[in-house]
Amino acid sequence: MSSAPLPPAFLQALAEGFPEDFLTREPAELAEYGRDWTRVHTPAPAAVAFPRTTQEVSRLLALASAHRVAVVPSGGRTGLAGGAVAARGELVLSLQRMNRLGEVDLLGNTCRVQAGAITEAVHQHCAQHGLTWPVDFASKGSSQVGGNIATNAGGVKVISYGLTRQWVLGLQVVLASGEVLELNGALEKNNTGTDLRQLFIGSEGTLGVITEATLKLAPLPGPQSVFLFAVPDVAAVLRLFREARRAPLTLSAYEFFTDRCLARVQRHRKLRSPFEAPSGCYVLLEAEGSDPDAVETWLGSLFERGLVTDGTLAQGAQQAQELWSLREAISESLAATGLPHKNDISLPVARLEAFCGELESVFAQRYPGWEICLFGHIGDGNLHVNVMKPEDMDKAEFLAHTKQADPTMFELVRKHAGSISAEHGVGLLKKPYLGYSRSPGELALLRTLKRALDPLGILNPGKVVDVG
Amino acid sequence: MSSAPLPPAFLQALAEGFPEDFLTREPAELAEYGRDWTRVHTPAPAAVAFPRTTQEVSRLLALASAHRVAVVPSGGRTGLAGGAVAARGELVLSLQRMNRLGEVDLLGNTCRVQAGAITEAVHQHCAQHGLTWPVDFASKGSSQVGGNIATNAGGVKVISYGLTRQWVLGLQVVLASGEVLELNGALEKNNTGTDLRQLFIGSEGTLGVITEATLKLAPLPGPQSVFLFAVPDVAAVLRLFREARRAPLTLSAYEFFTDRCLARVQRHRKLRSPFEAPSGCYVLLEAEGSDPDAVETWLGSLFERGLVTDGTLAQGAQQAQELWSLREAISESLAATGLPHKNDISLPVARLEAFCGELESVFAQRYPGWEICLFGHIGDGNLHVNVMKPEDMDKAEFLAHTKQADPTMFELVRKHAGSISAEHGVGLLKKPYLGYSRSPGELALLRTLKRALDPLGILNPGKVVDVG
Numbered sequence: 001m002s003s004a005p006l007p008p009a010f011l012q013a014l015a016e017g018f019p020e021d022f023l024t025r026e027p028a029e030l031a032e033y034g035r036d037w038t039r040v041h042t043p044a045p046a047a048v049a050f051p052r053t054t055q056e057v058s059r060l061l062a063l064a065s066a067h068r069v070a071v072v073p074s075g076g077r078t079g080l081a082g083g084a085v086a087a088r089g090e091l092v093l094s095l096q097r098m099n100r101l102g103e104v105d106l107l108g109n110t111c112r113v114q115a116g117a118i119t120e121a122v123h124q125h126c127a128q129h130g131l132t133w134p135v136d137f138a139s140k141g142s143s144q145v146g147g148n149i150a151t152n153a154g155g156v157k158v159i160s161y162g163l164t165r166q167w168v169l170g171l172q173v174v175l176a177s178g179e180v181l182e183l184n185g186a187l188e189k190n191n192t193g194t195d196l197r198q199l200f201i202g203s204e205g206t207l208g209v210i211t212e213a214t215l216k217l218a219p220l221p222g223p224q225s226v227f228l229f230a231v232p233d234v235a236a237v238l239r240l241f242r243e244a245r246r247a248p249l250t251l252s253a254y255e256f257f258t259d260r261c262l263a264r265v266q267r268h269r270k271l272r273s274p275f276e277a278p279s280g281c282y283v284l285l286e287a288e289g290s291d292p293d294a295v296e297t298w299l300g301s302l303f304e305r306g307l308v309t310d311g312t313l314a315q316g317a318q319q320a321q322e323l324w325s326l327r328e329a330i331s332e333s334l335a336a337t338g339l340p341h342k343n344d345i346s347l348p349v350a351r352l353e354a355f356c357g358e359l360e361s362v363f364a365q366r367y368p369g370w371e372i373c374l375f376g377h378i379g380d381g382n383l384h385v386n387v388m389k390p391e392d393m394d395k396a397e398f399l400a401h402t403k404q405a406d407p408t409m410f411e412l413v414r415k416h417a418g419s420i421s422a423e424h425g426v427g428l429l430k431k432p433y434l435g436y437s438r439s440p441g442e443l444a445l446l447r448t449l450k451r452a453l454d455p456l457g458i459l460n461p462g463k464v465v466d467v468g
Numbered sequence: 469m470s471s472a473p474l475p476p477a478f479l480q481a482l483a484e485g486f487p488e489d490f491l492t493r494e495p496a497e498l499a500e501y502g503r504d505w506t507r508v509h510t511p512a513p514a515a516v517a518f519p520r521t522t523q524e525v526s527r528l529l530a531l532a533s534a535h536r537v538a539v540v541p542s543g544g545r546t547g548l549a550g551g552a553v554a555a556r557g558e559l560v561l562s563l564q565r566m567n568r569l570g571e572v573d574l575l576g577n578t579c580r581v582q583a584g585a586i587t588e589a590v591h592q593h594c595a596q597h598g599l600t601w602p603v604d605f606a607s608k609g610s611s612q613v614g615g616n617i618a619t620n621a622g623g624v625k626v627i628s629y630g631l632t633r634q635w636v637l638g639l640q641v642v643l644a645s646g647e648v649l650e651l652n653g654a655l656e657k658n659n660t661g662t663d664l665r666q667l668f669i670g671s672e673g674t675l676g677v678i679t680e681a682t683l684k685l686a687p688l689p690g691p692q693s694v695f696l697f698a699v700p701d702v703a704a705v706l707r708l709f710r711e712a713r714r715a716p717l718t719l720s721a722y723e724f725f726t727d728r729c730l731a732r733v734q735r736h737r738k739l740r741s742p743f744e745a746p747s748g749c750y751v752l753l754e755a756e757g758s759d760p761d762a763v764e765t766w767l768g769s770l771f772e773r774g775l776v777t778d779g780t781l782a783q784g785a786q787q788a789q790e791l792w793s794l795r796e797a798i799s800e801s802l803a804a805t806g807l808p809h810k811n812d813i814s815l816p817v818a819r820l821e822a823f824c825g826e827l828e829s830v831f832a833q834r835y836p837g838w839e840i841c842l843f844g845h846i847g848d849g850n851l852h853v854n855v856m857k858p859e860d861m862d863k864a865e866f867l868a869h870t871k872q873a874d875p876t877m878f879e880l881v882r883k884h885a886g887s888i889s890a891e892h893g894v895g896l897l898k899k900p901y902l903g904y905s906r907s908p909g910e911l912a913l914l915r916t917l918k919r920a921l922d923p924l925g926i927l928n929p930g931k932v933v934d935v936g
Contacts, residue, residue, distance in 0.1 A: 107710055108817035108849070130714065152659050163657065166634060181909050186816035188848040189631065190887035191620050191670055192894055192905045193914050193932045198666030202659055219714070242575055246598065246687070348654035349576035380656040381576070419658035426660055437660045441649050445921075446661050452920045453913075464661045 006046045006091065010067035014049070017059060024048050033094055034086040036077040037139070038429060045072065045086035052097045054172060054180060054211040061209065061458075062178030064091065070461050073205035075147025076118065078139035080344070081427030083151060083204040083463055090461075093209060095146050101125045109217045110169055110186050115146025115210045122215065131217040134161040138328065146210045152202030154423030159379040160252040160288075161218065163423070164201065170214030171197045176454040186214045199449065204425050205460040207453040224252060225295070226286050226320040229302075230279035230310035234356040234374075237281050238349070240307050241379060248294035249287035254379030256283050261330045261373045268333035271326060275310045283308075284327045330375050331384075339389040340373065341402040345413050346381045346422035355416045359385070362408060367401065382422040385409065410436040426464045434465065474514045474559065478535035482517070485527060492516050501562055502554040504545040505607075506897060513540065513554035520565045522640060522648060522679040529677065529926075530646030532559065538929050541673035543615025544586065546607035548812070549895030551619060551672040551931055558929075561677060563614050569593045577685045578637055578654050583614025583678045590683065599685040602629040606796065614678040620670030622891030627847040628720040628756075629686065631891070632669065638682030639665045644922040654682045667917065672893050673928040675921040692720060693763070694754050694788035697770075698747035698778035702824040702842075705749050706817070708775050709847060716762035717755035722847030724751050729798045729841045736801035739794060743778045751776075752795045798843050799852075807857035808841065809870040813881050814849045814890035823884045827853070830876060835869065850890040853877065878904040894932045902933065 014023055024030075025047045034043025051057045064071050072086040074094045086092045095116035102112035104126055111133070113122060119140040122133050135148050137155035147153075149171070153164045161167070171183045183197045184190055200208050231237055237256045244251060258281055265271055287295075302308045314320035334340040347355050356374065363370055371388040387405065389398040410420050410433050420437045421430050435443065446465045450457075457467055482491055492498075493515045502511025519525045532539050540554040542562045554560045563584035570580035572594055579601070581590060587608040590601050603616050605623035615621075617639070621632045629635070639651045651665045652658055668676050699705055705724045712719060726749050733739055755763075770776045782788035802808040815823050824842065831840055839856040855873065857866040878888050878901050888905045889898050903911065914933045918925075925935060 105816075105818050107706060109713065110816075110818075152663070154657055154659070158657065162634070165663070166630070175909075179909050181913070182907065183910070185885040186818070187814050187885075187887050187890075188817075189622055189626065189814045189845075189850050189890040190905070191622070191889050191891050192887055192898070192902060194671045194675065194917055195620070195633070195666060195669070196910060196913055198663060201663070203662045207662065238575060245577065346655050346657045348573075348578075349656075350573050350578075350654070377657075382657050417653040417655075419655050419660055421659050422655075422657040423659055430660070434660060437658070439650065441643075441647050442651070442664060445649070445664055448920050449662055449917075452916050 005089065006069060007067045010063060010069055013063050018056065022049055022051070022056070024050070033074060033077070033092045036079040036082060036084040038080060038082045038085065041082060041085045041087040041428060043085065043087060044089060045092045046089045048092040048094055050094050050097045054174065057093065057174045057209055057211050058178045058180050060093065061174055061176060064458050065177055065456055068456060069458060071458055072460050073150065073209045075116070075144035075150070076139070076142040078143040079147070079151060079425060079427060080342070081421065081425040082429045083425050083427030083460070084147070085428055088462070095144060095211070098211065104129045104131060104217070105186070108186055110214050111217060112170070112212060112214045113145055114212050115144060117145045119143045119145060119148055126217055127220060130220050132220050133167055133215045134218045135164045135167055138331075145213055145215070149201055149210055149213055150203065150205050151425045154377070154380075154382065156253055156255065156377065158377060159254055160250070165198070167216045168197060168201060168213055169216045171200060171210055172212035173200050173208040173210055175208050176456060176459050181208070199453070202425070204427060204464055206450060206464050207459065209459070221252060221288055224286050224288055224320070225249070226284070226314040226323050228274060228312050228323045228326070229283040229285065229308040230275050231283060231308055232280045234281060235353050236307070237283055237378060238353050240283055240302070241349070243302065243307060244285055247298050248291060251285065251379065252288050253284065253286035255327050255376070256281055256378045257327060257330055257375035258373060260371055261334070261375045262326065264337045264373065265326055265329045265333040268336045269325070269329045271322075271329065273326075274312045274323070277310070279309055282326070284323060327375070330373070334373055334386050334388065338391070339395065339398065340386040341389070341398070343385045343406065343409065344422050344424040345383055345385060345409070345418055345420055347383070347413070347416050347418035349379075349381045351416040351418065352378065352381060352383070355412060355418065358412055359409060362412065363405070366408065367405065380422070406433065413437070428463060431464060431466070473557065474537060475535045478531060478537055481531050486524065490517055490519070490524070492518070501542060501545070501560045504547040504550060504552040506548060506550045506553065509550060509553045509555040509896060511553065511555060512557060513560045514557045516560040516562055518562050518565050522642065525561065525642045525677055525679050526646045526648050528561065529642055529644060532926050533645055533924055536924060537926060539926055540928050541618065541677045543584070543612035543618070544607070544610040546611040547615070547619060547893060547895060548810070549889065549893040550897045551893050551895030551928070552615070553896055556930070563612060563679070566679065572597045572599060572685070573654070576654055578682050579685060580638070580680060580682045581613055582680050583612060585613045587611045587613060587616055594685055595688060598688050600688050601635055601683045602686045603632045603635055606799070613681055613683070617669055617678055617681055618671065618673050619893045622845070622850065624721055624723065624845065626845060627722055628718070633666070635684045636665060636669060636681055637684045639668060639678060640680035641668050641676040641678055643676050644924060644927050649676070667921070670893070672895060672932050674918060674932050675927065677927070689720060689756055692754050692756055692788070693717070694752070694782040694791050696742060696780050696791045696794070697751040697753065697776040698743050699751060699776055700748045702749060703821050704775070705751055705846060706821050708751055708770070709817070711770065711775060712753055715766050716759060719753065719847065720756050721752065721754035723795050723844070724749055724846045725795060725798055725843035726841060728839055729802070729843045730794065732805045732841065733794055733797045733801040736804045737793070737797045739790075739797065742780045742791070745778070747777055750794070752791060795843070798841070802841055802854050802856065806859070807863065807866065808854040809857070809866070811853045811874065811877065812890050812892040813851055813853060813877070813886055813888055815851070815881070815884050815886035817847075817849045819884040819886065820846065820849060820851070823880060823886065826880055827877060830880065831873070834876065835873065848890070874901065881905070896931060899932060899934070
């Protein structure tokens with residue numbers, strides 16, 4: 001696939017076989033639909049197509065195959081790895097017009113939706129029935145279900161609900177050839193050979209285009225208790241995690257952040273810490289419906305045993321929201337108070353402490369004065385590592401340094417059997433580093449799958465892995 | 469692959485490169501290791517290999533590839549679809565010597581085990597730490613972890629824990645070539661391209677041999693309440709299910725059986741029904757830790773609203789066990805009191821009522837006098853359909869009839885978008901019927917995967933799908 005213009009015969013076939021508003025080549029739209037939330041690559045798609053039906057997607061891909069046109073499937077484009085970027089003259093296939101929400105099935109707790117449905121719209125649709133699709137994160141107001149599934153999206157509720165993969169019963173997928181597959185329907189159990197859904201979940205549009213999904217729904221959670229704890233260091237965060245998992249409560253979130261994150265949140269958002277004395281690390285713990293007496297006893301024992309240095313339990317919804325704000329404002333505050341270089345990595349939970357210690361010491365040695373802001377879904381082993389540009393350093397110099405620093409960190413990730421992308425995916429940004437988390441044998445198998453499913457290489461080419 | 473004897477050069481290579489006790493060709497062992505819990509095919513393997521290490525498995529498969537020897541991976545052989553049957557002169561690869569249990573990781577709640585570890589041994593190993601691997605069924609005393617994963621095993625706890633797929637963090641897999649892949653390690657989150665683990669989970673040994681796994685563990689459940697309800701029919705079973713899902717309790721099992729099942733259990737096991745009057749259907753509901761007052765109110769309302777005709781809550785562990793016995797003794801009692809023809813199917817929960825009605829009426833019309841015993845994990849849409857041989861019918865005639873009756877039922881399964889194998893897999897027994905649950909496009913994709921991963925066709929050939 002090159003960045004050659006779209007073949008005239010392909011454009012003619014589209015003009016003849018599809019509605020007038022099917023395609024746009026208007027520059028502002030090309031710029032908009034050619035990029036995601038990353039701002040690294042300059043968007044340069046050749047055109048954007050807006051199908052309304054699976055049948056249109058199918059006919060479009062059959063034509064793209066016939067004319068060897070590279071296609072970038074496109075959801076809400078809230079990705080952070082460049083998976084939906086079209087920078088090489090591709091055709092963007094936007095699912096946004098396919099946003100129908102089916103009836104909620106109250107017997108099976110399922111709902112069939114089209115891929116372009118907005119995540120938050122699905123939440124609202126299901127909440128009327130006391131149900132939810134428990135895939136939840138900051139970008140839910142614009143992210144789409146198809147993109148959530150294609151990237152196996154994570155978020156703040158993974159510790160209790162798991163990743164998106166667990167909340168997809170059925171998938172309708174269009175292959176590169178245009179063939180439409182209906183996979184698994186609304187079945188909980190179906191052991192009839194390899195589960196083909198799993199090929200497409202998390203494949204970032206490189207193996208097929210997701211057009212519809214039957215979502216598995218969960219009951220809306222009951223009232224939650226929100227705690228904030230102060231602890232001295234990462235080791236203490238993990239000791240508390242172990243206690244919390246055995247406590248008389250059901251964890252629904254276990255988030256952590258360091259004092260550096262909090263300081264920037266306070267600077268930017270003027271939020272107050274609930275604690276008088278600062279501490280090295282903070283833990284936000286959310287838990288569902290538990291026996292208040294047992295919880296109080298447990299809380300007391302945390303102080304007695306020196307597991308926390310301070311702690312507070314939110315009284316009411318407003319205070320709970322205030323505590324959550326401290327965590328949720330971090331990304332925004334880092335960006336507002338400096339230039340962060342971001343990585344989203346994961347480690348086996350048991351390796352987190354050693355990893356964090358080595359990371360700090362390697363960076364302190366090689367890059368003295370650099371500020372590392374650590375936060376994340378530590379209960380899942382997921383760390384967001386943000387390195388802040390030193391104030392007196394030029395931006396270009398900083399970026400050159402981070403390009404060198406990333407492999408240093410990924411080397412540590414590999415040493416501790418972690419992943420260079422916990423939930424953000426690979427896309428374009430992490431592709432050069434995939435070998436830190438995947439062996440040559442795995443990379444070969446990923447290429448084998450790509451060749452088997454998309455032999456002409458028209459689906460999101462150049463993303464995740466390059467196929468020779 | 470044919471049933472030709474093993475090539476002498478292959479046998480010589482084994483004799484030279486492996487321990488003396490690596491291979492057996494002793495007739496009694498061939499018969500034992502060549503079959504699973506099905507008794508349809510006559511076991512006829514050429515030999516059985518007992519590797520002790522992954523490295524031995526790898527060298528064995530490399531040799532098998534070089535000499536085009538068909539290999540049947542073999543766990544506890546408790547399968548019910550013939551997936552581990554070796555009836556055509558294959559080499560059986562038994563994992564039973566690879567049964568090492570690693571240390572329980574109490575921070576990550578994980579445990580690394582070899583594929584030949586017995587499921588129940590894993591339970592006991594983890595229970596010491598208040599944890600469990602929530603894959604649980606009647607055959608756990610002899611089934612092995614590798615087989616559980618290769619068949620994506622189900623069981624009685626799927627409604628709260630999901631299938632085996634959800635409880636596997638890492639997989640070590642040996643490909644047909646002998647290449648060893650380490651997939652995902654101990655990571656909860658790892659979005660670095662298609663999740664390759666999923667290829668092997670549920671593939672019944674046709675794409676690779678699972679040699680080790682990092683299991684995800686759950687806290688041992690707290691005290692459970694066990695209820696038995698009497699309701700008139702399947703429609704009432706489903707009405708009650710809908711209520712139960714919205715009740716102030718967390719379901720951990722929702723099993724049902726018909727009066728015909730209960731009658732045979734009473735006949736065979738001399739167990740007593742807790743109810744005075746018989747009823748069309750029974751529901752066994754198990755639920756975890758809930759507010760007793762709220763539960764009592766809920767129970768009362770079930771009677772008031774006519775949702776159940778009778779019901780009992782087990783007082784204490786012994787009574788709970790007695791209620792569970794009524795459900796768990798069904799399979800054994802059907803076999804002891806007659807000749808059941810078994811099928812394990814699933815439907816979207818919302819289609820169960822219509823399906824059961826149509827099944828009864830089709831069978832009543834075509835096979836008057838046949839007794840259908842229905843039971844199963846109805847909360848997951850999973851029905852075990854047992855057709856009993858009429859007492860005055862010859863066995864051969866009955867089997868000939870069931871061979872005709874199966875497609876009739878599978879046609880109904882297809883009509884209602886169900887699966888011809890909910891949890892038992894495909895193996896040899898369901899292969900002829902796979903087309904009722906998989907479209908031509910899906911079958912083609914299953915074959916594409918098989919060819920891509922096992923190009924020489926040495927891994928469990930002839931199981932799940934035939935590759936031309």
